[in-house]
Amino acid sequence: MVYVNGxxxxxxKYIVRLRKSRKFREExxxxxxxxxxxxxTIAAAGQKFDTLMVVAExxxxxxxxxxxxxxxxxxxxxxxxxxxxxxxxxxxxxxxTDERLCVGDIExxxxxxxxxxxxxxxxxxxxxxxxxxxxCLDGLQYTDNVGRLLKTAWAVGVSRVVLTPESxxxxxxxxxxxSGAKYWDKMPIHTGVDAVRLLKxxxxxxxxxxxxxxxxxxxxxxxxxxxxxxxNVRNAGYRGVMVVVGSEARGPSMELLECCTRVTLPMSMxxxxxxxxxxGGVLLYxxxxxxxxxxxxxxxx
Numbered sequence: 001m002v003y004v005n006g007x008x009x010x011x012x013k014y015i016v017r018l019r020k021s022r023k024f025r026e027e028x029x030x031x032x033x034x035x036x037x038x039x040x041t042i043a044a045a046g047q048k049f050d051t052l053m054v055v056a057e058x059x060x061x062x063x064x065x066x067x068x069x070x071x072x073x074x075x076x077x078x079x080x081x082x083x084x085x086x087x088x089x090x091x092x093x094x095x096x097t098d099e100r101l102c103v104g105d106i107e108x109x110x111x112x113x114x115x116x117x118x119x120x121x122x123x124x125x126x127x128x129x130x131x132x133x134x135x136c137l138d139g140l141q142y143t144d145n146v147g148r149l150l151k152t153a154w155a156v157g158v159s160r161v162v163l164t165p166e167s168x169x170x171x172x173x174x175x176x177x178x179s180g181a182k183y184w185d186k187m188p189i190h191t192g193v194d195a196v197r198l199l200k201x202x203x204x205x206x207x208x209x210x211x212x213x214x215x216x217x218x219x220x221x222x223x224x225x226x227x228x229x230x231x232n233v234r235n236a237g238y239r240g241v242m243v244v245v246g247s248e249a250r251g252p253s254m255e256l257l258e259c260c261t262r263v264t265l266p267m268s269m270x271x272x273x274x275x276x277x278x279x280g281g282v283l284l285y286x287x288x289x290x291x292x293x294x295x296x297x298x299x300x301x
Contacts, residue, residue, distance in 0.1 A: 022169040029108045034173045036099040043067040049106045055098040111188035116197035119204030131291040132240030139166035139247030147178025148277040154183035163191045195255035211244040211260040225264035228286040245280035
């Protein structure tokens with residue numbers, strides 16, 4: 001265990017920049033991770049941190065036994081508050097524990113490359129399954145929504161997650177903290193994929209693009225929308241589904257909306273819409289259940 005020394009000043013600037021800047025994270029191919037629970041989850045997957053920083057005033061926080069790291073630094077709490085939050089945020093006044101102030105930096109997960117036109121992946125990943133479910137986050141900006149959807153995607157068994165260029169960074173520490181990061185290196189996450197490449201990928205992989213929306217179908221948009229139970233994925237010649245969740249402000253982009261099968265989520269008349277992460281989570285579970293029903297029916301025939 002190492003206490004703060006002169007070397008640490010330059011490292012402090014580095015780690016703060018890693019927390020704040022998506023561009024810097026991409027350039028360095030490294031991720032800022034906050035919170036002891038998230039750190040331990042990633043470490044439990046066999047990942048090694050470069051540097052860990054823990055509260056010096058709390059000797060009960062000992063990470064050497066459970067978290068692999070090249071170095072562990074004991075840092076004064078007020079300095080960790082500065083690193084982890086903004087200058088004007090007094091973490092102790094809001095009940096932020098010493099465990100939540102622990103931070104670390106680690107290499108960004110690397111996943112197999114995809115040829116988006118042919119749909120061919122350079123190597124098969126363990127989470128790929130048949131029928132296949134792919135989650136597309138189209139322009140989501142709120143880290144809590146992205147984090148919850150990544151957590152749900154991992155629970156449902158999604159083979160990969162794709163984010164369009166307008167979406168927030170899935171490696172932002174707030175996303176990792178919200179999601180728990182159990183999918184860390186197991187569920188491929190691809191960023192900056194535009195609608196054209198996504199639709200080519202769907203065609204090549206025989207995936208049905210599906211989006212939940214309140215607008216109807218038909219030329220006037222007045223015909224009622226089907227529910228997920230009305231979908232016949234296998235009978236229509238598809239081998240899986242790409243679930244599209246649109247941005248919180250504008251919904252899915254027109255390029256994707258025009259090419260997606262639109263479905264509705266049954267709701268009480270008292271509500272006219274759902275939060276993006278809630279709607280996306282319900283749609284993912286409905287799709288997974290529908291595909292399971294189709295597969296069971298096929299196997300029984």
